[in-house]
Every structure is written in structure tokens, then in C-alpha cells.
Amino acid sequence: MLSNAQNKYIRSLSQQKYRKQYTVFIAEGDKIACExxxxxxxxxxxxxxxxWLEKNYQLIGRHPSAEVCSVTEQELEKVSSLHTPNQVLLVVSMxxxxxxxxxxxxxxxxxQVQDPGNMGTIIRIADWFGIEHVIAxxxxxxxxxxxxxxxxMGGHLRVQLHTADLQQYLYSTELPVLAATIDGxxxxxxxxxxxxxxxxxxxxKGLPAELLQHATHxxxxxxxxGAESLNAAVSAGILAAFFAGR
Amino acid sequence: MLSNAQNKYIRSLSQQKYRKQYTVFIAEGDKIACExxxxxxxxxxxxxxxxWLEKNYQLIGRHPSAEVCSVTEQELEKVSSLHTPNQVLLVVSMxxxxxxxxxxxxxxxxxQVQDPGNMGTIIRIADWFGIEHVIAxxxxxxxxxxxxxxxxMGGHLRVQLHTADLQQYLYSTELPVLAATIDGxxxxxxxxxxxxxxxxxxxxKGLPAELLQHATHxxxxxxxxGAESLNAAVSAGILAAFFAGR
Known part of the structure; x- marks a missing residue:
């Protein structure tokens, strides 16, 4: 069972403010937890x-300093940020x-990619194609x-994640810049x-002019x-397959 | 304002059972509604x-038999199946x-694609690449x-959507079958x-053996x-770009 304080702590981590403050984040679900x-x-x-705890005792044994809490599915659902109930939730140091x-x-x-599903999928794409860095x-x-x-899906473990002013980075880099755009x-x-x-x-909105000016391609x-546009993560996947994957 | 009956009717349409019974579905959001x-x-x-009604009176005029309900954002939120509040919701004949x-x-x-985001993105991909049919x-x-x-994103308007036993269809078709698999x-x-x-x-789970046997490719x-797999919609997008898009 979780104490009220634990409940409150875990639930607070759905907000970026508290993740930053405690420098931890949440990883949910069997596959991701095992990774x-x-x-x-x-x-x-x-x-x-x-x-779940019984089935994975060996993996848990690798983390002797982790606090282990046995809970019901209902309790887990209460602290989860996701819709589908999972069997496991980890609090991980950032x-x-x-x-x-x-x-x-x-x-x-x-x-300015806003959708969390898109951002996660982009990290997964990088992870698949051996692209070592995602910069947001x-x-x-x-x-x-x-x-x-x-x-x-575990991409955080293998892909380096940077937050940076892209205008400044693209201005200073000598790397080719391949900008996804509708009229290239x-x-x-x-x-x-x-x-x-x-x-x-x-x-x-796509890419602003101040970034497009740095595009070499x-x-x-x-x-x-007839579609107006493609999904951002699908576009990233197609460009990754055409250029980085070969 | 919506009556209790209208409220109940619209909310029931989040369930497939009622969509089938009334042969209607819900389309939400400004872009999609305008399409x-x-x-x-x-x-x-x-x-x-x-x-929203004021801004789009001309489009609304194209549908004289539609029932028009003016509501507050709070009322809309209550009947919406989505998280982000929108300005408009349509009930459309299937x-x-x-x-x-x-x-x-x-x-x-x-x-057996299960995730609604994936299925919708696959329809959008088909719509982008001029692929006329999606078969589930x-x-x-x-x-x-x-x-x-x-x-x-409006792909339903341009892509033909079929539900069919794939085993039977793939057995009978003379078309090449390009199966996305991990070891091809x-x-x-x-x-x-x-x-x-x-x-x-x-x-x-990927594709079962009984379908893979019909693959020509x-x-x-x-x-x-290091990723274990790619997202299903991203894979569909990459295959579409490599084969259907050229």
C-alpha cells in the first residue's frame, strides 16, 4: 500500500515542475519497466x-536501493498518468x-513539437535507426x-536528449540540415x-522562416x-528511413 | 444548450455499439469539422x-437539415470524447x-491494430500518398x-475503409502482398x-504466420x-513512402 505522502509525490510527477524539482520521472508498463x-x-x-513483483524479483534485485511498494491495480490506477492500467510504475532519477x-x-x-505521443515516437524512431541524438x-x-x-518504449536509455535553442545551434553547426517542409x-x-x-x-505550423533559412536541404x-499534411512523427520516420537508415 | 437527451445521445456515441445502432459517428475539432x-x-x-458558429455560418448553411446547437466550452467538454477541449463537435452519418x-x-x-492513434494515422498516411483503400x-x-x-484528419472523406477477414482476402487476391516483418x-x-x-x-505481436504465408514480399x-520495434503507423508510413509514394 502507498502512504498518502507517496501517493501525492507520485501524482505530482505528472507535472514538469515537480519532475524538475525532484529530478525524477515516471516510467510505466511492463516492457518499459523491465528495460x-x-x-x-x-x-x-x-x-x-x-x-509483477514476484515474476520480476531478479530484475528488482539489481536495484537494492530502490523502494519497493506492493499495490493493487486500483491503487496503481490512482497514481498513473496513463489511461490503460498497468502492473508497474517506476520512479527513475533523471x-x-x-x-x-x-x-x-x-x-x-x-x-515546438507539442504532442507527447509524437515526441516519444520520434525518440523511438531515433532509437531504431541508431540516431544518437534528439534535440528539442x-x-x-x-x-x-x-x-x-x-x-x-525505452528510447530514453539509448538516445541522448538535448534541449537547445535551435536557431543558435543550426547557425553554428557545420552539419547538413534537412528540413521537412511542404515545398522543398x-x-x-x-x-x-x-x-x-x-x-x-x-x-x-511547420517550421518558421528563421529556422528554414539554415536548411541545406x-x-x-x-x-x-488529399491530406493536408502528414503526422510529425511519421514524417520524421520517413526522413530517418530515407537518409539515416541506409 | 443541450437537452439531457442530446447529452446522453452524443455521449453514447463514444461506444461502438451505439455508433452502429444509430449509424452515426462523432467528428471533433475546428479543422476536421470544416473538412x-x-x-x-x-x-x-x-x-x-x-x-465558432458565427465564424462558420457559410459552411453551416451548406447543411440545412443539420440540427445546430450553440453551447459553452464547458458543455462541449462534457460530451467530448477527447481531452483537449474543442470548439465544435459534429454528429455525422456513417x-x-x-x-x-x-x-x-x-x-x-x-x-488487429488496436491503438486508435495508430489507425487514424494510417488512414492519414493513405490519404497523403493517394492510397485509396485501408482494410482492417x-x-x-x-x-x-x-x-x-x-x-x-479528414482521411475518412477520401479513403475507402473496409473491414474484412484478411486471411480470406489475401488468399483470393492476385495483388502483391508486402508484409512488414522483423526478418524479411x-x-x-x-x-x-x-x-x-x-x-x-x-x-x-506483429503478423501471425497464417497471414505471413500470403506475403509475396x-x-x-x-x-x-537498440529499439525493439518501430511504431505500427510509422512502419506503415515508411513502407507507403518507399513503395506507394514513388
Missing amino acids: WLSSDAGVQMIVATPA PDAPEHLPARGWSIATQ SPDSVDFYNPKVVQAA DSIYAIENPGEGIILIGNES RVTIPKKG | WLSSDAGVQMIVATPA PDAPEHLPARGWSIATQ SPDSVDFYNPKVVQAA DSIYAIENPGEGIILIGNES RVTIPKKG
Whole structure:
């Protein structure tokens, strides 16, 4: 059972303010919890059903300093930030932000991406294609939002997550900048620069002119049908597959 | 203001059972509502804030038989199936299911795709790439789930949506079947068959053997990093871009 203080503490972590204050975040669900417990991440609390705790005692044993709380599914539901009830919730220490923005290889940069599902999926895409860095503008959704963590499916453990002023970074970098835009050159025609920054804009507004001016490649996924736009994460996935995946 | 009966009716439409019974569904949000009102769809009810109604009186005029209800944002929130409050909600007549499964061109087939965001995004992908058909197994999430409608961003108006036993369809069709799988041939190496069915499996289980046996192409998006899998909609988007988009 959780004490009132524990209940309140965990629930507070759905807000960025408290995640920052305590420098921890929440990871929920069986798959993601197992990934985190298999890693060297600093796990602070393991809140789970008795059945889950019993099944995963070996993984739990790897984290002797973690506080383990056995709860019912109903209790778990009360502190969860997600809709679908899960069997387990972890409170994990937030890693230090990486010191240096990438100067080589592939990365994905997001300008004001707001939807947590999109941001998490972008981290998962980076993780799939071996893209080591995701860089978000300060007004993007927080990397440690519980829905971002869930959609990233463990990507936080392998992808370096930066928050940075993109205008400044793109101005200073020598890397090619491939900006996803509606009126650029076709992905089918662009020669692969071999490394670079895949730049994705806001879900409804796209990329602002002050970032587009830094693009070495304006990249368009040609439209054949009637849709007004493609989802931001799907666009990122297609650009990653065309350029970073080969 | 909405009557109690109207309130109850609209709220019931978050359930598939009632959508089937009344053969209507809900479309929410400014962009999507405007798309529907610009079309010839049978709009039954328009529930919106006074400001929205005033701004869109011309579009509303195109649907003289629709019942128009002016409501506050709070009232709208109460009947909405979504989290973010919107300014408008439509009740729309469900179109008849298309008669024939596709025999030519490109289509996307989904086996037991469960997440409404994924299904909606797949419809939006089809809409972008001019793929005229999406075919879902009967155990997939309902095409008319409010979250599917929202994520599809109007794709329902242009993409033909079929529900069918995929085993039977794939057995009988002469179209190439491109199955997304973890251990197939690289997307970078497969010759484009020019038309076919892009086959996407369940979010955690992938495609079952009985469907995989009908694949003329087993297609893999090569993994370079540590992720266990890619999101189903992102995979569909990448396959669509590689094959249907060219």
C-alpha cells in the first residue's frame, strides 16, 4: 500500500515542475519497466502488483536501493498518468543532460513539437535507426512527460536528449540540415549527405522562416492524395528511413 | 444548450455499439469539422460555441437539415470524447461500407491494430500518398472511434475503409502482398512491384504466420540501434513512402 505522502509525490510527477524539482520521472508498463530495471538507471521506487513483483524479483534485485511498494491495480490506477492500467510504475532519477550538441552523425531536431505521443515516437524512431541524438527546442513537450516516456518504449536509455535553442545551434553547426517542409525537393531526388540534422516543425505550423533559412536541404515527401499534411512523427520516420537508415 | 437527451445521445456515441445502432459517428475539432462541412457528408448535428458558429455560418448553411446547437466550452467538454477541449463537435452519418475489396493499385491492410492513434494515422498516411483503400481485420479498432477520426484528419472523406477477414482476402487476391516483418528483406533492396497491399500487424505481436504465408514480399526496415520495434503507423508510413509514394 502507498502512504498518502507517496501517493501525492507520485501524482505530482505528472507535472514538469515537480519532475524538475525532484529530478525524477515516471516510467510505466511492463516492457518499459523491465528495460529500465535491466539498465544502470537510478531507480528510486518500484510500485507494482504482487504478481509483477514476484515474476520480476531478479530484475528488482539489481536495484537494492530502490523502494519497493506492493499495490493493487486500483491503487496503481490512482497514481498513473496513463489511461490503460498497468502492473508497474517506476520512479527513475533523471539523467544529466548531455553536455555537447552533436557535431557529427545523424540527429533529429524538433521545433515546438507539442504532442507527447509524437515526441516519444520520434525518440523511438531515433532509437531504431541508431540516431544518437534528439534535440528539442525549449518550447517542445518535455522529454520526461509520462506519455513521452511511454511512447519512446525505452528510447530514453539509448538516445541522448538535448534541449537547445535551435536557431543558435543550426547557425553554428557545420552539419547538413534537412528540413521537412511542404515545398522543398522530393525525398526521392535528394542525394544523401551521409550525416546531418533532420529538422521537424510544429504539428500545425511547420517550421518558421528563421529556422528554414539554415536548411541545406529542404525536403518534401511528395503528396499524391488529399491530406493536408502528414503526422510529425511519421514524417520524421520517413526522413530517418530515407537518409539515416541506409 | 443541450437537452439531457442530446447529452446522453452524443455521449453514447463514444461506444461502438451505439455508433452502429444509430449509424452515426462523432467528428471533433475546428479543422476536421470544416473538412466535413465542406463535403457532401450527411451532417446530423453541429454542436459548437457561438463564436465558432458565427465564424462558420457559410459552411453551416451548406447543411440545412443539420440540427445546430450553440453551447459553452464547458458543455462541449462534457460530451467530448477527447481531452483537449474543442470548439465544435459534429454528429455525422456513417457512409455505407464499400462493396468491393481492392483488386488494383495500392492499399494498406491492418491486422488487429488496436491503438486508435495508430489507425487514424494510417488512414492519414493513405490519404497523403493517394492510397485509396485501408482494410482492417474485424478485431482492429473501429474506424469510427472518435480518436481514430481525430488522428485521420479528414482521411475518412477520401479513403475507402473496409473491414474484412484478411486471411480470406489475401488468399483470393492476385495483388502483391508486402508484409512488414522483423526478418524479411531490406526495404532498400526490394524492387517496387508498382501496386500491392501493405500489410501491418498488431502493435506488440506483429503478423501471425497464417497471414505471413500470403506475403509475396517480406519487408523489413533495417534496424541500426537498440529499439525493439518501430511504431505500427510509422512502419506503415515508411513502407507507403518507399513503395506507394514513388
